[in-house]
Amino acid sequence: MKRYEDEQETVTLLGDSSPAEEPDLRLDDSPAAPEQDSCEVIEFGRIHNLSHKIHIFHRAALLVQGIPVYDIPSFTEDETRAVRAESESKWRQPLRLYLIIVVTVLGAMEQGWVQTSMNGVNLYLPKAFSIDADTPRNDLILGVINSGIYLSNGLLSAWLVTPLNKRLGRRGAVFSAALCSLFSNIGGALTQNWQQLLLFRLILGCALGVISSTLNVFAAECVPAAIRGGLAVSWQMFCAFSIFVGFVANVAVYAFGPKNWRLRLAGPFLSTILLLGLIYVCPESLAWHLKHGGRYNLAYRSLVRLRNTELQAAGDPYLVYLQRPAKANMDVSYLKHTTELFIVPRIRRATLAVYTVMISQQLCGINIISFYSSTIFADANFSTFGALVASTVFGFVNFIALTILAAGLSFSVSNENPARLWLLATMIYLFCVEHSPGMGPVPAAYSAEVFPLSHREIGVSSAVAVTNIWAAALSLTFPALVSTLSSQGASILYALLNVVALCLVFLFVPETRLKRFDELDEVFSVPTRQFVKYQVTEYLP
Template identity: 75%
Template structure:
């Protein structure tokens, strides 16, 4: 949903001379969309977004309503409990995904022996790669593509509830399997469910949270995915000595996060934007948003601004396949797709999911004991979780793009150093300490940048008309890449060795840096509707600007230390109709 941002001098627009016409439009809006019983609220809303009078001079807005509107910038974190409950739902979904990853991390030390897959053969490496990549593979090939139809039929809440129930059953089913084929089946089912949960919850949060704190709260996905990874590692350590059933307990653990999610998602209101997309139900959108904001006036302002900003178009409903095609054929959407796919692919290129899945194996191969490998991985999970906290503040101050450009070079350096640590003999304690330290530093650099940015960025860049299909397709892309990397990593370790694998991922971090630099625009503090202007800029023009303006400015500013050098801004057309131009 959009929101109106007040200027720093706390002034808003005053009634225009032809205000009676504007009020007439409000009355007509209220009549058409079954909001006549809230006409007074919407009249206040229309008055509060006009002209340049002081807010307190616009009657009949109360002092409480005035304070709430001004507090949108001054006290932006003061929000209703129910709004934060939507964030808790997102956090629980993220926690379940992170825990599902690390449950397999610990189980990798046990289940191969139980299913006679512990011999280092090409067949066994392929099977282990399939099982480890199963949740990514099914997510990318099927789960993510079910998001749009399920959201359309069941709503955001219904889709999450159904997928969470499937996730609960898949976690338990995986723990009860009797052969590797059954385990692979349940991991594939779990991946489909997690794909629906992750895509839907990220969109759900982006649509419910005010723009001023959307970036900070969007970090909750990565933060609690990292927390789930940490909890999973703790659980792995807690049950590491339970005999032949250890891996079963580890795989069953993530079902614990699904139970509270089933309850909370039922309590949360439906996304206001979903009501607007499916039938222009402004009345239901207002009712939902009123529960997510401090006052009804704030909800009315957002709903009415959204109504005013939506372009007049013939009401058409493209088919699912047409929407998929339009991701590449409509320029404004194509640019958002390119940017979203870039950040998602870059997240996989950096190598974090390989460490999440195989850190226990990597530490064990470096002469850590089984218990020591699990403890070392637990520390990795803790660093991953704590490192995400700075992004709560920096996401909306430094910005999404800036966080990636700042952290990726250091991630490449620490990944390279981790690889070079294998040059030190295994029996030398320096090898163990250097490897662990570099992995932890890599994780600390990943957590505030490449960790939270992709999910937050992808959830906000697409217009409402293509939001579900855009986000789900981006999630599909990242999961297909994750599946490919996880599937090939055992063979990569066998071929290149640990050192070669780490050096390769150091180079991939540099490739990710280049992709972000050329194809990812900044979206900081933009409402979901204002992003239309960001993506009105043709790709060729954006790339040329990075090379001819931004890069020279950066060198003069930070290398040559010329403090007063100014950067020429890159501006879009500001006209929505021009977003559909054919220029690239």
């Protein structure tokens, strides 16, 4: 029975064998004999119906051993140039690879737009559904409607990601979820009472959970390691961009009268239609082909469409083949994979780090601003139109770039003092500037890379569940907090939660920058107590 070990812990996995780790890219220092390499490549091509490409895999086998490209005379000039460009011109990639990024962007845009649409709707919804009286019941109803997409995402949809991906593939899971999202956006705009709207928001949350979890993993699996970090943050960047677009849409439909909130709810369907049209133009990811059936020929065919040369496409599948992960290690039960997130030392530490960054992202309070900024500005005596415009500026600042406490203190300034409005708006915008480069994009990118291949789907989906459950809790309680503590008291509370988030990240989140997937095993081999001790006693001083 195989075991995971580190310096202080040994944990036996459930079942007969351990889950397959991310392939170890570090080969033995002494290169294999040419005859052995040749025989192995020939066997690989025979087993996986790639004999017609055996000459390419022969050269790829030399390359993955770390032999300098100039020492391999069989390389063509184009292949030599392409290998050099992997480090010298790493952003020169095939159009098809950037199409995957476009698809990821469309998924991110829908999620951000959905958040923003409710921001403007909150100014009209209470009156439209007769829940505008300032009572605990109405505060609860408004909070549940706003947190609905987070509730269903965290409690249900994130846990459906793995089975849907297994049955339908990355593309099929995204397509199915996008159809549900399209139905929910249009249905929500046609609702006649708050109960119907809540139902559509819950369905929408399920769809968004599958889309966000799957697309982040899909992009991480398809892009080369050299640009994975840069492209992974595109999700949050364009989620922020769509928040800005949604705010612009809120202002654009203002002149349509008291029913304009219906147009706001329907708006995100535009990005969904584009997502539906493009997702099947993208090839399936290499990791999915290898995980579900060990189909190296199909994995190679996908990578040929995503790399500049066939040689570069051959390297990754052959490298995985060298590690020979047992198929049984991939085909373990869903319950077993879920359990191992918390009992296998290497995976448990990754889980702790990911959950920490996800919770910290919500503790900072950015989603409260995204959902309730118009309401906050209206409470500060902005007009309805002025509140929408001020929120739009927030969306723009969020896209381009201690302030939440200052925003709360700004409510202490007298209503008659014009500086009150400017101070509040400025502090909210500065808070957004500080959030956007850090806690905005990092959690999604971090969670998509720290788990081994065997646990990547369930790890990312569970991380999405955690962040959405916390987002739901914060969105659900914010109306009641404002009623009890006022906007000033709620802002000061979130300032304190930012301090808590800072401490959590410092103590439980190891750095993964510029690390290959195989090197992350070493990062998370350090026991948590040892890492915390180092951070406090050595790094901090």
